[in-house]
Amino acid sequence: ADDVALDPWGSSAVSDYRKLFEEFGIEKFDDVLEEVPNPHYLMRRGVIFGHRDYRPVAEALREGEDAAVLSGFMPTGDPHIGHKLVFDEIIWHQQQGADAYGLIADLEANSARGMSWDEIDEHARDYLLSLLALGFDPDEGTLYRQSTNRELQDLAFELGADANFSELESIYGFDGETDVSHMQSVVTQMADILYPQLEEPKPTVIPVGPDQDPHVRLARDLAERTRFFKVSKAYASFELEPEERDLVADFHEKLDPEAFDDDQLRCVHVAEAIEETPLEELAVPADTLSSVLTKLEEAGMEPVRPRTRFFDRRATDEAFDALIDAIDGEKRVYENHVDAFELEVGAAEELAREVEVENGGYGFRPPSSIYHRFMTGLTGGKMSSSVPASHISLLDDPEDGYDKVKAATTGGRETAEEQREKGGKADECPVYELYAYLLASDDDEFAKRVYDECVGGERLCGDCKEQAAQLMKEFLEEHQEKRDEVEGLLEDADIELES
Numbered sequence: 254a255d256d257v258a259l260d261p262w263g264s265s266a267v268s269d270y271r272k273l274f275e276e277f278g279i280e281k282f283d284d285v286l287e288e289v290p291n292p293h294y295l296m297r298r299g300v301i302f303g304h305r306d307y308r309p310v311a312e313a314l315r316e317g318e319d320a321a322v323l324s325g326f327m328p329t330g331d332p333h334i335g336h337k338l339v340f341d342e343i344i345w346h347q348q349q350g351a352d353a354y355g356l357i358a359d360l361e362a363n364s365a366r367g368m369s370w371d372e373i374d375e376h377a378r379d380y381l382l383s384l385l386a387l388g389f390d391p392d393e394g395t396l397y398r399q400s401t402n403r404e405l406q407d408l409a410f411e412l413g414a415d416a417n418f419s420e421l422e423s424i425y426g427f428d429g430e431t432d433v434s435h436m437q438s439v440v441t442q443m444a445d446i447l448y449p450q451l452e453e454p455k456p457t458v459i460p461v462g463p464d465q466d467p468h469v470r471l472a473r474d475l476a477e478r479t480r481f482f483k484v485s486k487a488y489a490s491f492e493l494e495p496e497e498r499d500l501v502a503d504f505h506e507k508l509d510p511e512a513f514d515d516d517q518l519r520c521v522h523v524a525e526a527i528e529e530t531p532l533e534e535l536a537v538p539a540d541t542l543s544s545v546l547t548k549l550e551e552a553g554m555e556p557v558r559p560r561t562r563f564f565d566r567r568a569t570d571e572a573f574d575a576l577i578d579a580i581d582g583e584k585r586v587y588e589n590h591v592d593a594f595e596l597e598v599g600a601a602e603e604l605a606r607e608v609e610v611e612n613g614g615y616g617f618r619p620p621s622s623i624y625h626r627f628m629t630g631l632t633g634g635k636m637s638s639s640v641p642a643s644h645i646s647l648l649d650d651p652e653d654g655y656d657k658v659k660a661a662t663t664g665g666r667e668t669a670e671e672q673r674e675k676g677g678k679a680d681e682c683p684v685y686e687l688y689a690y691l692l693a694s695d696d697d698e699f700a701k702r703v704y705d706e707c708v709g710g711e712r713l714c715g716d717c718k719e720q721a722a723q724l725m726k727e728f729l730e731e732h733q734e735k736r737d738e739v740e741g742l743l744e745d746a747d748i749e750l751e752s
């Protein structure tokens with residue numbers, strides 16, 4: 254199980270991606286790929302392998318509606334080719350029309366990794382230069398660092414009021430030794446994730462490695478935390494025809510207020526919503542819900558928690574079917590209820606957001622995420638910032654990049670003869686990964702040819718590495734030239750470079 258422990262500050266090797274689907278509920282990216290307009294090659298090649306709730310983002314991009322992308326970088330060392338995946342993901346979404354945000358997680362680097370502010374300043378600059386050199390448009394997008402973003406700090410403070418220690422303990426394993434700054438960096442990160450929606454709720458995607466999933470889950474939860482009442486109210490303000498309203502009002506008159514007894518506390522949320530809403534006649538009475546719950550339980554169905562009742566279309570349908578069966582004589586009235594509640598969940602949530610925004614709230618949509626595979630280190634094992642030979646820094650001298658590729662381990666066989674006979678193991682080869690993740694760029698045919706030639710035994714590792722090393726050298730030369738060219742852009746960008 255250690256393999257799949259998701260710890261944002263621990264080891265970043267996740268060797269069994271299948272478990273992420275099963276244990277953590279991350280969905281397969283393949284299932285949503287067809288809905289994505291012009292998918293990026295990292296999506297097409299399965300490097301981006303998973304997602305949470307990416308559909309609304311894909312839809313917004315397709316329809317030309319508002320969407321946002323945000324990811325952050327902890328400036329603990331040089332940006333390397335693993336970080337390039339995230340840069341590419343942000344830039345691609347920006348090119349598809351999303352509002353793009355790149356942030357420097359300096360508070361996190363300081364509190365969780367103990368970096369000094371000087372080190373952070375230096376690395377922050379390097380990350381941003383590479384992001385710009387790869388194509389991020391600073392005029393259209395937003396760059397910021399956590400420590401100097403006042404709005405972000407205010408939002409973090411507000412979100413902190415909705416989270417408590419037990420929760421951080423269960424999500425991150427925090428204990429009595431965890432320092433307060435580390436906890437603060439968590440709420441700051443929650444604020445980062447929701448920041449693109451500060452002005453207006455919109456589908457937002459956070460491209461990350463799977464080790465960052467705990468942050469995404471907590472942010473999704475915080476975004477929805479107070480939504481229940483809002484959804485209830487939105488449902489309750491759903492309009493009925495006047496005569497239907499009379500029928501409902503008539504029915505309510507017959508209700509005995511004493512029916513709201515302590516045993517029906519399960520329905521307390523509903524009761525509160527009823528009390529709070531001016532159109533109370535349209536909400537379902539608590540005792541009725543209670544009898545539905547009992548009925549459902551008698552019928553051996555899963556009891557439905559009031560908190561989730563209005564979010565789950567299926568549960569709502571079941572509840573109301575049972576409700577109709579349960580009560581004779583008032584069928585028509587209840588059918589009106591059913592109609593009233595049969596809004597699509599999406600439409601109801603949209604209404605709920607409007608209500609929340611009208612009342613001065615944010616109406617956040619739960620943020621979506623996409624997950625990319627980690628690159629294998631060039632020396633085998635995981636790619637690590639602290640092991641220079643395992644990765645290629647975007648700042649490496651191009652000749653050094655060339656040498657590192659030449660020295661990389663491969664998925665090749667013992668002898669050339671065996672390789673010709675059995676083919677190489679491209680799936681286990683860090684050099685093949687370099688082609689697929691970076692060197693073949695947008696050229697799928699080239700990537701496929703390398704793969705086919707390798708597993709077919711036509712490609713031998715010596716030549717293959719020579720070609721990869723040469724391409725890497727060219728990539729680094731070009732990237733570093735671009736970095737020089739965009740220096741000015743960085744100076745002009747609205748971000749404080751020094752803490």
Ligand code: SF4
Nearest residue numbers: 664677682707714717
């Ligand atoms: Fe890797 Fe290339 Fe050798 Fe195949 S031929 S195992 S892709 S280095």
